[in-house]
Amino acid sequence: MKLAIIVLEDEPPVRDAIARDLQEFSGEVRVEPAEDVPDARELIDEILADGDVVALLLADHRLPGETGVDFLVSTMDDDRMASARRVLITGQADHADTIRAINVGGLDHYIAKPWDPGELHDVVREQLTNYVLDQGINPLPYLPNLEMDRAITAMRGFSLTD
Amino acid sequence: MAAQVPTRLPSKTRVQKVGLAIAIVALIGCLFIQVPGLEPVGVRMLGIFVAAIALWVTEAIPLAATGVGIILFQVLLISSDAVLPVPETAETSASFFANLANPVIILFMGGFMIADGAAKYGLDKNLAAVMLKPFRGSARLAMLGLMLITALLSQFMSNTATTASMFAVVIPILASIRDPKMRTGFALAIPVAANVSGVGTPVSTPPNAIAVGMLAQNGIRITFLDWALMALPFIIVMLMMAWLLLVALFVPKGVPMELNLKADFNRSPAAIVFYLLAGGTILLWMSEPLHGINSSIVGFIPVVGMLATGVMTGRDVKQLSWPVLWLVAGGIALGSGVRATGLDAWLLGGIDWGSMSAVVFLVAVALVAVVMGTFISNSATANLIIPLVLGPSIMVATDDVTLAVVAALACSLGFALPISTPPNAIAYATGHIPQRSLMLVGAILGIVGAIFLALALPPLWAWMGLT
Numbered sequence: 001m002k003l004a005i006i007v008l009e010d011e012p013p014v015r016d017a018i019a020r021d022l023q024e025f026s027g028e029v030r031v032e033p034a035e036d037v038p039d040a041r042e043l044i045d046e047i048l049a050d051g052d053v054v055a056l057l058l059a060d061h062r063l064p065g066e067t068g069v070d071f072l073v074s075t076m077d078d079d080r081m082a083s084a085r086r087v088l089i090t091g092q093a094d095h096a097d098t099i100r101a102i103n104v105g106g107l108d109h110y111i112a113k114p115w116d117p118g119e120l121h122d123v124v125r126e127q128l129t130n131y132v133l134d135q136g137i138n139p140l141p142y143l144p145n146l147e148m149d150r151a152i153t154a155m156r157g158f159s160l161t162d
Numbered sequence: 163m164a165a166q167v168p169t170r171l172p173s174k175t176r177v178q179k180v181g182l183a184i185a186i187v188a189l190i191g192c193l194f195i196q197v198p199g200l201e202p203v204g205v206r207m208l209g210i211f212v213a214a215i216a217l218w219v220t221e222a223i224p225l226a227a228t229g230v231g232i233i234l235f236q237v238l239l240i241s242s243d244a245v246l247p248v249p250e251t252a253e254t255s256a257s258f259f260a261n262l263a264n265p266v267i268i269l270f271m272g273g274f275m276i277a278d279g280a281a282k283y284g285l286d287k288n289l290a291a292v293m294l295k296p297f298r299g300s301a302r303l304a305m306l307g308l309m310l311i312t313a314l315l316s317q318f319m320s321n322t323a324t325t326a327s328m329f330a331v332v333i334p335i336l337a338s339i340r341d342p343k344m345r346t347g348f349a350l351a352i353p354v355a356a357n358v359s360g361v362g363t364p365v366s367t368p369p370n371a372i373a374v375g376m377l378a379q380n381g382i383r384i385t386f387l388d389w390a391l392m393a394l395p396f397i398i399v400m401l402m403m404a405w406l407l408l409v410a411l412f413v414p415k416g417v418p419m420e421l422n423l424k425a426d427f428n429r430s431p432a433a434i435v436f437y438l439l440a441g442g443t444i445l446l447w448m449s450e451p452l453h454g455i456n457s458s459i460v461g462f463i464p465v466v467g468m469l470a471t472g473v474m475t476g477r478d479v480k481q482l483s484w485p486v487l488w489l490v491a492g493g494i495a496l497g498s499g500v501r502a503t504g505l506d507a508w509l510l511g512g513i514d515w516g517s518m519s520a521v522v523f524l525v526a527v528a529l530v531a532v533v534m535g536t537f538i539s540n541s542a543t544a545n546l547i548i549p550l551v552l553g554p555s556i557m558v559a560t561d562d563v564t565l566a567v568v569a570a571l572a573c574s575l576g577f578a579l580p581i582s583t584p585p586n587a588i589a590y591a592t593g594h595i596p597q598r599s600l601m602l603v604g605a606i607l608g609i610v611g612a613i614f615l616a617l618a619l620p621p622l623w624a625w626m627g628l629t
Contacts, residue, residue, distance in 0.1 A: 144591070162540050
């Protein structure tokens, strides 16, 4: 079972830049770029059909059609997605959008554009770790992609025997 | 957020399917076949034993499920409450269930309370930080310090928990090491130290508990201190050998290294009560010759004391490694069933033990345990090997204690692959260790260690008056 990160961003150069900055997340983590909300929904079906899980939604706000915040809100009602971690990466969400994302979109983190690649790494690593620990998944296969100290400490609880 | 509820059953590999099939055939087949020289209950026990081997080797079902499965099938097939006719001497189902609360399980429960409490109050990491202080200056010295502290912690915590705690401490250190070869060495130092030295007390690791439990069934009581004294020379030699090997392979001479770890001991009243209860228990364990209170009884004191004072709560009790306790209980039940039904005598009767020298036998036992322990769980290896080796000791010129301790310690030496032990799996998953480095170090230490264990230690123990 791989952990999927969905990168929802309409502008190709920006999308590629985010994906490139997330290159170090590999192995048991898959990074999947989507250009708009319907595309993201299709991707989610594909990911679940592969037996993988959506661990992290990394969404821009301003998109053609449905906005990023609307997407985050809509996925809260979806059992398969409700536990995914949610990050908004945008420069254009206004006050009201942001409040909505936090209160009803389950937002876990807000990254302002232009983003700092180091910050992006840290946030993704932290959110993936939160996801794995919250879900009670054995962190072992995902260790290189997680905050190692927290993940290793949690591994004590997996009843591994000597 | 609630954890995910599984929607599908875990998928099984082809090997696991074969294991499951062998187990089912063995359990059903033993009801219908007759074996010369073996009573019907012995044949049924043989079926259970074969099923246990198949399931523990292939891990077709979780290790602990096999443990409790052994008890279930013993109750169904060979106890006085069995669904089939059994001799009048058969023990009641209650006595088979009692393995779940065998004194050695109670002892282990006490060990778990101390180990889990140490993690809860951060004692493990703080002790590591304080004790690393004298080992500053060179990288070789720093590695020695890390290995010694890992060794010390793993006397009272499982090797797995120790490795998890120590990695949490050394991750910043690993990140600061530029030379990838040296980083490999440091990442290897922890699981290697936990594996080779986490054997110093009956609560260090399940194979030790299994040996103590099975010896007790043979009427031999081995105290906490006896075990510690027998294991100490082994630990010292193995740890030094491991350190020399690791520095020779990975850490050049004269590389400076400063380890600056901050200790921040929890001084809350709850933490202090925990320190006192844990320290008091360990003192009582070590001083058994003075007061004569059996280590299992002592082990029950922290269970009661920590719950009563609230330093550990019902939630902590829920999180104890019950599957490990059940795995050990299943092993002890297997051992007693094998003996009670005469299966051990039948299995081992065909071999002319009288002509075998004790030395050859010990070396063979140690090597078999290392090889098995490399591929399957060390605890499962101990569960399968120890009941069998206790049989021929009367015929071979050696004693039960020597055999059980050699077998138990050898089980912990099987660590040449990432899958061999959870400490290896954790270390390997950090991505700092190439598999061939682990195999090289594990194979050298495993084989040399097994031979040293079988040849040098029994005469030493006899000289020390321990066997």
